[in-house]
Amino acid sequence: MRSQNRHATHRPFPSRAFPGRLAQFFLPLLLVLSTTSPALAAGLLISTDPFGGVLEIEEHSVEVTINNGIAVTEVTQVFRNTENRVVEALYTFPVPHNASVANFSMWIDGEEMVGEVVEKERARRIYDSYKQQRKDPGLLEQKDYKTFEMRIFPIPPGAEQRVQVAYYQELQVDNDWATWVYPLATVTRPGIDSRVHGRFALNLDIRSEIPILELESPSHRDELVVAPHSKYLQQASLEAAGGSLARDVVIAYRLSRPRTGIDLITSNPDGEDGYFLLTLTTGEELKALDRGMDYVFVLDISGSMDEDGKLAQSRGSIGAFLEELGTEDRFEVLTFNVTSETLFSELKPAEGQNLATAQSFLISRRAKGGTTLRPALEMAYGYKDPDRPLNVVLLSDGMTEERERAALLRAIEERPAGTRVFAIGVGNEVNRPLLEQLAEDAGGLAAFLSRGDDAQRNARAFRRKLLRPAASNVEITFEGGSTYDLTPQRLPSLFHGSPLRLYGRYRNAGPVTVRLSADVGGERLEQTAELVLPAEEGDNPEIERMWAWHRVQRLLKKADRTNGRAAVKDEIVRLGEGFSIVTEYTSFLVLENDAEYRRWKLERRNALRLERDRRHQRALRAEIATLQDKARSGLGPVVPKPPEKIARAVPPKFGRQPPARRPSPPSSQPPADEPSRGADFDFGGGAIDPLTALLALGLAGTALRRRRR
Amino acid sequence: MVPLSSLAQAPGRRSTAARGLADAVPWIAVLSPAVALLLYLSPTATRWAEYDRASIAAGEIWRWASCHWTHWNAEHLLLDAVVFGVLAAACARRSPGRLAAALALAILAIPASIALAHPEMTHYRGLSGLDAALFALLAALELRESLTRGLKLRTWVTGSALVALAAKVLYELVTGDALFLDQAAAGFVPVPLAHAVGGAAGVLAALGGSKEPP
Numbered sequence: 001m002r003s004q005n006r007h008a009t010h011r012p013f014p015s016r017a018f019p020g021r022l023a024q025f026f027l028p029l030l031l032v033l034s035t036t037s038p039a040l041a042a043g044l045l046i047s048t049d050p051f052g053g054v055l056e057i058e059e060h061s062v063e064v065t066i067n068n069g070i071a072v073t074e075v076t077q078v079f080r081n082t083e084n085r086v087v088e089a090l091y092t093f094p095v096p097h098n099a100s101v102a103n104f105s106m107w108i109d110g111e112e113m114v115g116e117v118v119e120k121e122r123a124r125r126i127y128d129s130y131k132q133q134r135k136d137p138g139l140l141e142q143k144d145y146k147t148f149e150m151r152i153f154p155i156p157p158g159a160e161q162r163v164q165v166a167y168y169q170e171l172q173v174d175n176d177w178a179t180w181v182y183p184l185a186t187v188t189r190p191g192i193d194s195r196v197h198g199r200f201a202l203n204l205d206i207r208s209e210i211p212i213l214e215l216e217s218p219s220h221r222d223e224l225v226v227a228p229h230s231k232y233l234q235q236a237s238l239e240a241a242g243g244s245l246a247r248d249v250v251i252a253y254r255l256s257r258p259r260t261g262i263d264l265i266t267s268n269p270d271g272e273d274g275y276f277l278l279t280l281t282t283g284e285e286l287k288a289l290d291r292g293m294d295y296v297f298v299l300d301i302s303g304s305m306d307e308d309g310k311l312a313q314s315r316g317s318i319g320a321f322l323e324e325l326g327t328e329d330r331f332e333v334l335t336f337n338v339t340s341e342t343l344f345s346e347l348k349p350a351e352g353q354n355l356a357t358a359q360s361f362l363i364s365r366r367a368k369g370g371t372t373l374r375p376a377l378e379m380a381y382g383y384k385d386p387d388r389p390l391n392v393v394l395l396s397d398g399m400t401e402e403r404e405r406a407a408l409l410r411a412i413e414e415r416p417a418g419t420r421v422f423a424i425g426v427g428n429e430v431n432r433p434l435l436e437q438l439a440e441d442a443g444g445l446a447a448f449l450s451r452g453d454d455a456q457r458n459a460r461a462f463r464r465k466l467l468r469p470a471a472s473n474v475e476i477t478f479e480g481g482s483t484y485d486l487t488p489q490r491l492p493s494l495f496h497g498s499p500l501r502l503y504g505r506y507r508n509a510g511p512v513t514v515r516l517s518a519d520v521g522g523e524r525l526e527q528t529a530e531l532v533l534p535a536e537e538g539d540n541p542e543i544e545r546m547w548a549w550h551r552v553q554r555l556l557k558k559a560d561r562t563n564g565r566a567a568v569k570d571e572i573v574r575l576g577e578g579f580s581i582v583t584e585y586t587s588f589l590v591l592e593n594d595a596e597y598r599r600w601k602l603e604r605r606n607a608l609r610l611e612r613d614r615r616h617q618r619a620l621r622a623e624i625a626t627l628q629d630k631a632r633s634g635l636g637p638v639v640p641k642p643p644e645k646i647a648r649a650v651p652p653k654f655g656r657q658p659p660a661r662r663p664s665p666p667s668s669q670p671p672a673d674e675p676s677r678g679a680d681f682d683f684g685g686g687a688i689d690p691l692t693a694l695l696a697l698g699l700a701g702t703a704l705r706r707r708r709r
Numbered sequence: 710m711v712p713l714s715s716l717a718q719a720p721g722r723r724s725t726a727a728r729g730l731a732d733a734v735p736w737i738a739v740l741s742p743a744v745a746l747l748l749y750l751s752p753t754a755t756r757w758a759e760y761d762r763a764s765i766a767a768g769e770i771w772r773w774a775s776c777h778w779t780h781w782n783a784e785h786l787l788l789d790a791v792v793f794g795v796l797a798a799a800c801a802r803r804s805p806g807r808l809a810a811a812l813a814l815a816i817l818a819i820p821a822s823i824a825l826a827h828p829e830m831t832h833y834r835g836l837s838g839l840d841a842a843l844f845a846l847l848a849a850l851e852l853r854e855s856l857t858r859g860l861k862l863r864t865w866v867t868g869s870a871l872v873a874l875a876a877k878v879l880y881e882l883v884t885g886d887a888l889f890l891d892q893a894a895a896g897f898v899p900v901p902l903a904h905a906v907g908g909a910a911g912v913l914a915a916l917g918g919s920k921e922p923p
Contacts, residue, residue, distance in 0.1 A: 528763040685835040687899045700799035
């Protein structure tokens with residue numbers, strides 16, 4: 001990669017290069033156009049030479065497999081070098097919330113070369129050694145918490161370059177809606193044309209132990225085609241030819257667990273201890289609290305909120321939220337940049353004139369200045385009434401001053417009793433780690449609104465969570481199975497509609513008793529469930545990486561609180577290399593062929609793991625294909641079939657019900673053909689309704705009176 | 710509430726055991742709701758007494774019987790206990806022996822039916838299954854007597870009450886929804902099967918055994 005060195009020196013632009021001159025001339029124009037035309041794409045291949053230029057996106061396909069809330073997104077893009085010269089390109093792509101980059105492949109001489117994760121400095125040394133030899137290594141590094149970059153060279157004039165990125169993520173679940181977002185609207189490099197000139201295709205398969213009630217796209221409502229094969233297996237697809245995709249693709253599906261309970265999925269690879277993911281979900285039976293609450297909406301109006309329509313979106317969200325408040329609720333609105341301003345300077349009932357005044361106040365706010373969040377939060381705490389719970393709802397992109405962070409966390413710790421802080425991250429450019437930590441430390445929740453998301457639905461979801469009794473001090477213990485390395489170690493509060501996930505490992509297969517205890521409505525609730533940890537399980541390889549990724553996140557958080565990154569680095573590297581996860585201390589390295597990997601003594605762990613994951617995804621798609629065939633066979637004219645063919649037909653594993661556009665309401669019973677590994681905490685009761693009681697009392701009264709006579 | 714002294718003087722020919730029970734009947738009518746109230750006041754005792762499938766499997770078999778006297782919330786307790794007290798008093802006056810039989814049958818059969826038909830149900834509380842047994846017992850006894858005596862109005866009234874209970878339980882069993890009860894607000898899942906089994910136990914106790922003068 002000699003050219004990379006050459007370009008790194010930024011040598012003067014050669015006068016004979018007409019395309020480059022053209023680029024120089026048109027670049028400012030392009031910048032202007034690109035800001036007015038929001039045609040963006042998730043992964044971008046940008047020429048890094050001084051002539052500039054972006055390679056055209058010929059093809060852009062996204063394959064998503066969601067297995068019980070863990071999404072594996074595989075993005076394949078084909079770029080074409082339209083320049084009349086060899087270019088070196090920088091591949092840059094954003095990664096959504098809670099995502100872990102698990103693979104990067106590039107096609108060299110028509111063959112897919114799968115990368116391997118290597119300790120960051122060693123990867124850099126290997127990469128540098130190749131640069132002198134004009135060979136084709138690739139290096140993928142984490143640029144910041146949400147952006148990854150990789151260099152590719154050489155791309156000949158007119159040639160195509162195919163790249164593939166896979167990332168794993170836990171889907172955010174709010175109010176029973178799980179949301180998957182493809183960040184098309186995220187700007188990784190401002191001022192570049194990233195319009196898809198060819199075909200954009202997205203296919204999404206969802207598999208869930210909890211019944212799926214609805215599947216829709218708030219962002220692409222009319223374009224998305226849904227095939228609900230069963231309550232537990234659904235498919236959606238979206239295709240656009242040569243179109244401009246100006247907004248994030250948001251796909252949401254609603255799950256419903258009629259009763260509070262746990263679901264368990266496991267993975268048990270050969271020769272290793274098993275992995276499990278236990279999900280605790282509240283059911284419909286939890287009673288709503290109907291007492292009034294106080295809300296202080298803290299809106300960020302700093303300069304960064306002017307970008308990307310964040311302020312307008314925040315206004316819309318607060319407006320939607322205010323509409324959801326009850327008349328017994330009271331509220332206040334507080335805006336801040338470097339100073340803070342209040343609407344009423346007291347809490348007012350959420351009704352009539354007060355709501356209208358709030359709307360006018362919000363509309364009059366303009367985004368400008370820096371961000372100083374701590375005084376605003378402290379001002380919000382001042383509204384705490386000893387008799388009522390206070391919810392501070394912060395809407396911000398979290399782009400606060402870095403030096404303020406420690407003071408901010410202290411302010412959270414020192415909040416008055418009975419105060420919860422809920423952080424809503426607005427837009428795609430948002431400091432997720434900060435907002436999540438704020439909410440976690442304050443016993444609240446963080447939610448993130450993407451462009452194209454449904455503000456009204458989010459407001460309803462948030463409001464419902466605030467109302468529903470949150471189970472706090474949640475503890476889950478296991479008897480049997482020899483479980484260890486549970487993550488998270490301290491369980492967060494459980495909110496209605498947002499499952500609580502617990503990852504861990506187990507040494508011994510067999511029955512295990514899960515004991516749950518939590519504070520619900522002021523009472524300590526204790527429940528048990530019997531589950532089985534299987535000796536063999538190959539259906540859920542995703543949870544192995546997610547377990548490791550959570551461990552990495554926990555180590556990083558712990559290190560940041562103690563300023564002791566050095567102590568955790570080795571463990572993060574071990575996890576990153578072992579589970580193929582790109583972190584701040586590990587990078588993806590793609591070499592030209594297998595011999596090069598052997599030369600550097602790099603184990604092909606990722607290649608093996610990827611093959612296993614792909615085998616699993618192929619199996620899932622084969623099941624879907626079987627279901628599709630079955631559905632098709634029911635359409636059109638009835639053709640009699642020979643009896644022997646019918647006898648040979650194999651029922652699909654997930655064929656719990658015939659395909660239908662609208663699935664039937666959920667059943668608490670496990671599907672007949674699929675042993676459930678979950679357990680409800682079913683709180684059953686014999687309840688006499690008032691009418692029957694009246695009838696019984698009447699009958700008894702009559703009998704007693706007659707007897708007395 | 711019926712005076713305790715009047716319950717102790719319930720008429721009719723009875724065996725020695727039945728007579729002994731008759732003496733205790735007023736206490737059943739009062740003691741049951743009192744025990745339910747005491748259990749409700751102590752969350753620890755409630756958890757110790759409720760139907761907990763895993764704990765029963767682990768040998769805590771008293772929960773099989775004690776679960777009936779545990780409740781999820783005050784509203785749940787209030788209706789269940791009041792109805793039990795009044796129905797038990799009325800049944801004791803009619804036939805203490807059949808009351809004992811109905812209760813014994815229902816106490817054992819309700820958790821058994823839940824264990825068999827609702828393996829997903831981990832926890833159960835409530836006196837209403839026994840209420841259904843007493844309701845069915847009283848209605849069936851009244852119906853039997855009115856049929857014997859040819860009292861048309863009483864036959865119609867008690868028969869209607871019995872049919873109404875059966876129709877309600879059948880509807881709930883088929884649909885899985887509770888009639889006249891806000892499931893979300895109740896804070897637990899009503900189990901119609903408990904009422905069906907309790908009702909059946911009451912009818913069996915009313916119809917079975919030797920004839921007893923009304």
